[in-house]
Amino acid sequence: xxxxxxxxxxxxxxxxxxxxxxxxxxxxxxxxxxxxxxxxxxxxxxxxxxxxxxxxxxxxxxxxxxxxxxxxxxxxxxxxxxxxxxxxxxxxxxxxxxxxxxxxxxxxxxxxxxxxxxxxxxxxxxxxxxxxxxxxxxxxxxxxxxxxxxxxxxxxxxxxxxxxxxxxxxxxxxxxxxxxxxxxxxxxxxxxxxxxxxxxxxxxxxxxxxxxxxxxxxxxxxxxxxxxxxxxxxxxxxxxxxxxxxxxxxxxxxxxxxxxxxxxx
Amino acid sequence: xxxxxxxxxxxxxxxxxxxxxxxxxxxxxxxxxxxxxxxxxxxxxxxxxxxxxxxxxxxxxxxxxxxxxxxxxxxxxxxxxxxxxxxxxxxxxxxxxxxxxxxxxxxxxxxxxxxxxxxxxxxxxxxxxxxxxxxxxxxxxxxxxxxxxxxxxxxxxxxxxxxxxxxxxxxxxxxxxxxxxxxxxxxxxxxxxxxxxxxxxxxxxxxxxxxxxxxxxxxxxxxxxxxxxxxxxxxxxxxxxxxxxxxxxxxxxxxxxxxxxxxxxxxxxxxxxxxxxxxxxxxxxxxxxxxxxxxxxxxxxxxxxxxxxxxxxxxxxxxxxxxxxxxx
Numbered sequence: 001x002x003x004x005x006x007x008x009x010x011x012x013x014x015x016x017x018x019x020x021x022x023x024x025x026x027x028x029x030x031x032x033x034x035x036x037x038x039x040x041x042x043x044x045x046x047x048x049x050x051x052x053x054x055x056x057x058x059x060x061x062x063x064x065x066x067x068x069x070x071x072x073x074x075x076x077x078x079x080x081x082x083x084x085x086x087x088x089x090x091x092x093x094x095x096x097x098x099x100x101x102x103x104x105x106x107x108x109x110x111x112x113x114x115x116x117x118x119x120x121x122x123x124x125x126x127x128x129x130x131x132x133x134x135x136x137x138x139x140x141x142x143x144x145x146x147x148x149x150x151x152x153x154x155x156x157x158x159x160x161x162x163x164x165x166x167x168x169x170x171x172x173x174x175x176x177x178x179x180x181x182x183x184x185x186x187x188x189x190x191x192x193x194x195x196x197x198x199x200x201x202x203x204x205x206x207x208x209x210x211x212x213x214x215x216x217x218x219x220x221x222x223x224x225x226x227x228x229x230x231x232x233x234x235x236x237x238x239x240x241x242x243x244x245x246x247x248x249x250x251x252x253x254x255x256x257x258x259x260x261x262x263x264x265x
Numbered sequence: 266x267x268x269x270x271x272x273x274x275x276x277x278x279x280x281x282x283x284x285x286x287x288x289x290x291x292x293x294x295x296x297x298x299x300x301x302x303x304x305x306x307x308x309x310x311x312x313x314x315x316x317x318x319x320x321x322x323x324x325x326x327x328x329x330x331x332x333x334x335x336x337x338x339x340x341x342x343x344x345x346x347x348x349x350x351x352x353x354x355x356x357x358x359x360x361x362x363x364x365x366x367x368x369x370x371x372x373x374x375x376x377x378x379x380x381x382x383x384x385x386x387x388x389x390x391x392x393x394x395x396x397x398x399x400x401x402x403x404x405x406x407x408x409x410x411x412x413x414x415x416x417x418x419x420x421x422x423x424x425x426x427x428x429x430x431x432x433x434x435x436x437x438x439x440x441x442x443x444x445x446x447x448x449x450x451x452x453x454x455x456x457x458x459x460x461x462x463x464x465x466x467x468x469x470x471x472x473x474x475x476x477x478x479x480x481x482x483x484x485x486x487x488x489x490x491x492x493x494x495x496x497x498x499x500x501x502x503x504x505x506x507x508x509x510x511x512x513x514x515x516x517x518x519x520x521x522x523x524x525x526x527x528x529x530x531x532x533x534x535x536x537x538x539x540x541x542x543x544x545x546x547x548x549x550x551x552x553x554x555x556x557x558x559x560x561x562x563x564x565x566x567x568x569x570x571x572x573x574x575x576x577x578x579x580x581x582x583x584x585x586x587x588x589x590x591x592x593x
Contacts, residue, residue, distance in 0.1 A: 094381030126384035131372030140454035141340045164365040170458040184516035225415035226381035232408045242571035251582035263530040264498050
């Protein structure tokens with residue numbers, strides 16, 4: 001079975017976010033970065049799938065030089081190969097342009113059965129790239145997956161559980177499929193020291209727009225139909241009042257204030 | 266018509282809830298500013314009732330696609346229908362709710378139409394004849410405004426509760442346009458095997474009242490107390506990442522950057538310190554009550570009402586007093 005894990009480098013949620021305002025994009029170079037937390041679950045699911053069904057894992061990421069770090073981490077976790085999709089022309093890609101680049105890489109890898117990705121990134125937060133990817137590739141679109149029940153490689157079938165509003169939907173789908181996973185689907189493992197040491201010596205192969213056969217006018221800012229025109233800091237919420245006194249009296253005050261809102265029936 | 270505003274009406278197996286019609290309200294405002302009409306589109310195996318309700322909630326026209334193949338939501342089948350309709354009528358804007366179904370639909374449809382979209386939108390305005398879409402990024406620390414000048418149809422998903430519910434007028438008149446799109450079962454990738462309803466019936470995203478617990482709750486058993494308060498007030502139980510990672514409560518209750526984004530009328534944060542990752546998921550709640558032992562906890566900077574105290578002492582008092590006041 002051929003498995004692809006899509007992973008993204010994101011700013012550490014504790015890090016100060018720096019914007020390149022004229023470009024309407026993030027200044028990713030100047031920030032502490034980590035693997036997108038949701039992608040750690042995708043990577044782990046890829047590793048578990050390989051262990052359960054045999055196969056090979058290819059991890060891919062799209063991003064500037066520094067994004068190679070997340071692939072090195074994936075190598076330390078013993079994925080079989082990695083590709084960094086990187087080109088100045090990719091900068092400023094919107095959801096569609098991003099998914100187009102990832103789709104081109106998946107086509108180039110070829111004969112892929114399952115693509116795992118995280119439900120969303122913690123920087124862009126759009127949560128739609130997995131669905132875009134499935135739609136572009138015409139793969140089964142399996143989003144919000146909380147459990148992979150079984151994969152039948154010969155029968156080209158996968159059964160998953162999806163955590164959606166109001167409950168769990170069990171879906172049987174044809175392979176190939178894009179599976180975007182939620183937190184809690186597994187417990188991501190940590191790389192061991194030997195893995196890290198080994199990974200540090202491996203050169204990370206890069207694929208550019210040309211390598212992927214992509215028209216530079218159809219990726220990055222040039223190929224994106226959506227464009228950021230304004231970035232703003234929302235006004236702070238502002239602190240309200242801290243109630244003072246005995247907890248007994250405070251409880252009465254809180255109950256009265258909340259009942260006054262006429263929300264509680 | 267070419268500059269109409271379309272709103273996708275989601276439903277589950279033919280059942281729409283009032284919230285399914287939520288974004289017809291903002292759709293109508295945008296259509297008014299464009300001098301056009303707000304239209305609904307419904308796909309399913311039995312859609313007449315939903316189409317009628319869409320008119321009652323403000324749609325001047327409803328496009329429907331009805332066929333047995335659309336029984337139960339499947340992205341590939343529904344998107345085929347949506348793509349066909351959008352390519353035929355070329356609306357100016359197509360809006361979807363930012364739910365699992367709405368996001369699946371919007372993304373797959375946008376991909377087929379070869380355009381990006383604005384996800385989880387919290388602001389939509391027409392400015393100089395153009396749509397400006399605003400969304401939160403980085404856990405609400407920034408808002409980003411996006412335009413789409415290239416696509417024939419501009420697509421956005423809209424964060425639940427970001428805009429006011431439209432009024433329902435059962436006497437409203439509108440037209441239903443029945444379209445047919447043929448999708449063969451063989452061409453589809455997916456089949457729904459079963460749906461297992463969740464034991465906790467309240468949908469966190471749609472709840473008006475949420476009682477949330479964090480690290481300060483201290484143990485799984487204390488969530489029973491929060492559940493009691495939630496049940497008493499007709500609310501849902503939320504949690505911070507710390508509580509979920511401690512296995513005190515399941516992930517589907519998690520609020521915050523790696524959980525759900527909620528906007529209830531009342532959010533009671535119990536023993537939650539207020540890390541930015543948690544605030545990201547609840548800072549736009551109408552009234553935030555924070556209860557925490559640590560007077561310096563950052564949650565107090567965002568709370569409407571702050572209480573410095575032990576939740577294991579304070580919450581039982583709240584329960585007792587609510588019971589007395591509400592005669593329960």
